[in-house]
Structure formats: structure tokens, C-alpha cells
Amino acid sequence: MNILYPICCGIDVHKKFVVATLINSNSDGTFTDHTETFSTMTNDLIRLKQWLESFNCKDVAMESTGKYWIPVFNILEDSCNITLANPRFVKNMPGKKTDPNDSRWLGKLHRHGLVPGSFIPPKDIRQLRELTRYRTKLTNMRSSEKNRLQNSLTVCNIMLSNVVSDTSGLSSRKIIEALLNGEDLSPDNLREFVHGKLHKKIPDLQEALNGKLTEHQISKIKVILEHFFQINECLAEVDLLILEKTKPYQYYISLLETIPGIKQKAAQTILSEIGTDMSVFFSDQHLCSWAGVSPRNNQSAGKKKSTKIGEGDSYLKPILCQCANAAVKSKSSFLCAKYKSVASRRGHKKAIIAVARVMLVAIYHMFKNNEPFKDMGHDNYSKMISDQKQRAMVKELESLGYKVEKVVK
Structure with missing residues (x-):
């Protein structure tokens, strides 16, 4: 096999330490390897960088283990060409799994260019990605708190979600606040709380609110609402940070x-x-x-198996x-x-x-x-599909021995 990287290194990454095996190719096609273990503390990772430089090694392959690969990548990014490998694609032979063997196997694969690299965007895009993913997490947390609030009302026989479309909307928040404060929710008072089309649903609201909040649920809902508003504040701050990063x-x-x-x-x-x-x-x-x-693609013996998306x-x-x-x-x-x-x-x-x-x-x-x-528009797509069907029918007729000619009107 062709040797693409005569001098390269495979790094097996863990939380507290990394195992690096340097592969140095000889002129006759054989190679020698050197294995060292380094801690994931910054000073030791700098020692790893110096160790690679002493062998003039510029090509490195390492597994993308959780978030633990990022500190190693931060140190080596400027001096090495790093290939980040998905562990699924570089598994060692069964029964031979040790940390030195894993790093040696990774180095041997990388020597021949057999390690498919993962996509690593530039540093500024990576920073933006951290913020947008954090925003997604916060949005999911906010949705969980909404569901938690709705569940607390439901177990107390308050079916507010059956009448309103959003239990976190302005009208719903005013009604929930009145429930927590023990206020009277007569039709006249409800008219002060609701907005827009909900004025027509006052009788339904009264029926939905015919329940009783326990002291336990009142305390729980107050905590939920406090956390909900805190998340909203965090989301507003993250949005500003993202706007700054996307300028x-x-x-x-x-x-x-x-x-x-x-x-x-x-x-x-x-x-x-x-x-x-x-x-x-x-x-x-x-x-x-x-x-x-x-x-x-999942095909074997001429048979197509599941083709579900990845x-x-x-x-x-x-x-x-x-x-x-x-x-x-x-x-x-x-x-x-x-x-x-x-x-x-x-x-x-x-x-x-x-x-x-x-x-x-x-x-x-x-x-x-x-x-x-x-x-392209709706009509163009319909025309394109019609043309495809026409070509397919013509092709099928021709395969059966017919000669097809288009008649121009």
C-alpha cells in the first residue's frame, strides 16, 4: 500500500491522559514506532507538541472522544495537520484493545491515509457553533418548563391548556398569577385578564379553571415560573452574543x-x-x-435492506x-x-x-x-415531473420494441 504520511502519529485520547504512538517509516517500507503517555494538563500537552516537533512530525490522527479531544486540538492546531477520526471507523481487531495498541493502530492506518477525517470548522465558526448549540439547549429547557407547568395545572384539575393555545402567553400568565394569589376568577375578573379572541371563551375558561391548586403545587409552580423567566433572560443574552459573532x-x-x-x-x-x-x-x-x-446504502447479495436516513x-x-x-x-x-x-x-x-x-x-x-x-415555482416543478414521467414511459415503450415519435400539434 502507498505510504502517504511517512512520519505520522496516532493519539488515543482519554479524560486524564493521552497515549501517542509516532510512526517513522524507513526507506525499505518498514517502520519503527515510539509510544509515550502524556497527561491532559496544558503543560504536558505542550510537552507532547515538543515531542512531535523533535521527530519533525506534522501529521496527526486522533479519536474524537467526547469533548476530551478539544484541549489536545487547541495545543496542536497551529503546528500539525490534525485528522479527527470517528471511533466507529478506526476500531482495532477484537481481543487486542489496549491504549498503546489503539494509538499504534490509529497511526498505522493514518500512515496509509485510511483514516477518514471529521469536519472541523474554523475557530470563529466553532465559537459561533458553541453559542447556537447552547441556545438550542436553553430553548429545550424552556420547553420542558412549559410542559412541567402544564402538568402541574392538569394534576390539579385545571384544564387551561384545553382552552388556550399557549399556556405561557400573556393571558395565561395573568390567569396563572391570579390562581397562585388566590384571587376570585369570576367572569368580570377574567375579562380583565384575557385578550383578543379569548373574550369569547370566558364560559369555557371558567369551566377549565374549576379545580384547586394545592399548597405543594403552588410552591412548585412558583419555582417553575422563576426558572422559566431566568431562561428567557439567558436566551436574550445568548442572542446578543450570537448577533455579535455573526456580524x-x-x-x-x-x-x-x-x-x-x-x-x-x-x-x-x-x-x-x-x-x-x-x-x-x-x-x-x-x-x-x-x-x-x-x-x-445497505445492500448485500443483490438485495436492498433498510435505507433509512443516517x-x-x-x-x-x-x-x-x-x-x-x-x-x-x-x-x-x-x-x-x-x-x-x-x-x-x-x-x-x-x-x-x-x-x-x-x-x-x-x-x-x-x-x-x-x-x-x-x-422555480410550483408550476415549473409540475412541468418537470410531467417531463420525467413522459421520458420514463417513452423509455419503457422503446424497451418493449416500440418506436415512439412525438406528434407536434
Whole structure:
């Protein structure tokens, strides 16, 4: 096999220490290896860097173990070409698993270029990604507190969620505050609390509020509401930090916002996950596979097995699906036509994944060619599908021996 990296290193990463094996190729094709163990303290990681420099080693492969690879990457980023490996793709032979053997195996694979590297965006994009992922976590925590509040009301026979669409809305918050304070919720008092269309639902609200909050649930709801408002404050601060980080990328944000269904926050999240340099992906298909919005290949003995989509990026895929759900509401758009075409045959969920894939392919080419989204429209998609069906029918007739000619009217 060809030797791509004559001098390279494999690093097995753990929480408290790393095991590094340096592979040094000889002129006859053999190699010698040197194994050392370093702690994950900064001074020892600097010693690891100096140890690599003493052998003139510039090419390093290491496993992406949790968050533990990041301190090592921070130290070696400036001096080495680092390939970050998914542990699934570089497993050693069964029965030979030790830390030195793992690092040696990783080094031997990397010597021949057999370690597929993971996508590591530039430093500023990584910092933006940390913020957008933290915002996602905070949003999920806020949703959990909303559900917790609703559950506390339900167990006390207060069915507020049966009447109002959002138990965290302005009218609902005023009603819940009145319940916690033990105020009288007569029809006249309810009219002061509710807004808009809820004025027509006063009798239903009275029926829904015919329950009793226990002291235990009152104390619990107060804690829930306090935490809910704290999360809102944290989200506001994180939003400001994200806005500051995305200032150099406003052009790309504006490009993403030309796609139906994508607004500012979604654009920020998509940008933080894929970056702006599309050359790191071989093609739009590679990007879709990496994101987890394309079917997997699973074929053996001429038989196709499950082709369900892969796991992909657990932050990018959900936001793409959210944007796809919003985009298909635009009845005149190409994306809506695509959704209807797939949903009629495969159902809603698969249609949304198909639309998310179309959006990601568009994003790839928009970033690569620096151009905004061009919506082909609903009618053009229908015409394109009609032409495809026509070509398929003609091809089938010709395979049966018929000669097909187009009649021009």
C-alpha cells in the first residue's frame, strides 16, 4: 500500500491522559514506532507538541472522544495537520484493545491515509457553533418548563391548556398569577385578564379553571415560573452574543434568508453547523449524507435492506426539518410542490426530509457560487415531473420494441 504520511502519529485520547504512538517509516517500507503517555494538563500537552516537533512530525490522527479531544486540538492546531477520526471507523481487531495498541493502530492506518477525517470548522465558526448549540439547549429547557407547568395545572384539575393555545402567553400568565394569589376568577375578573379572541371563551375558561391548586403545587409552580423567566433572560443574552459573532457573516445570513422558511435564527444555526467554505465537502450529496438527510446504502447479495436516513448532525437536521415545515406552507413555491409530490406517495415525514434535502443542496450551491435562492415555482416543478414521467414511459415503450415519435400539434 502507498505510504502517504511517512512520519505520522496516532493519539488515543482519554479524560486524564493521552497515549501517542509516532510512526517513522524507513526507506525499505518498514517502520519503527515510539509510544509515550502524556497527561491532559496544558503543560504536558505542550510537552507532547515538543515531542512531535523533535521527530519533525506534522501529521496527526486522533479519536474524537467526547469533548476530551478539544484541549489536545487547541495545543496542536497551529503546528500539525490534525485528522479527527470517528471511533466507529478506526476500531482495532477484537481481543487486542489496549491504549498503546489503539494509538499504534490509529497511526498505522493514518500512515496509509485510511483514516477518514471529521469536519472541523474554523475557530470563529466553532465559537459561533458553541453559542447556537447552547441556545438550542436553553430553548429545550424552556420547553420542558412549559410542559412541567402544564402538568402541574392538569394534576390539579385545571384544564387551561384545553382552552388556550399557549399556556405561557400573556393571558395565561395573568390567569396563572391570579390562581397562585388566590384571587376570585369570576367572569368580570377574567375579562380583565384575557385578550383578543379569548373574550369569547370566558364560559369555557371558567369551566377549565374549576379545580384547586394545592399548597405543594403552588410552591412548585412558583419555582417553575422563576426558572422559566431566568431562561428567557439567558436566551436574550445568548442572542446578543450570537448577533455579535455573526456580524462578519451577514452576507451569508442574508443569502440563507432568501430561502422560504429560513429566518434569522435558523440561518445562524445552519451557518454555525456547516460554515461558509463548501470545498470541505466533496459534493452536495456528501453534505446531505453528512447532515443525515439522505438514505443510507445497505445492500448485500443483490438485495436492498433498510435505507433509512443516517443519524447525521443532531443540530443541523432538526433545524432543517423545522424550516422545511415552514417552507411548504408557501403554496406557490417549488418546495411546496416537491412536498406534495412526495407526501402523496410516501407520507408527511419522508416528504419533509426530502424538502430538507432540497434546501441543503440549494444552500451548498448558494454558498459555493455566492448567489441567492432562485425559486422555480410550483408550476415549473409540475412541468418537470410531467417531463420525467413522459421520458420514463417513452423509455419503457422503446424497451418493449416500440418506436415512439412525438406528434407536434
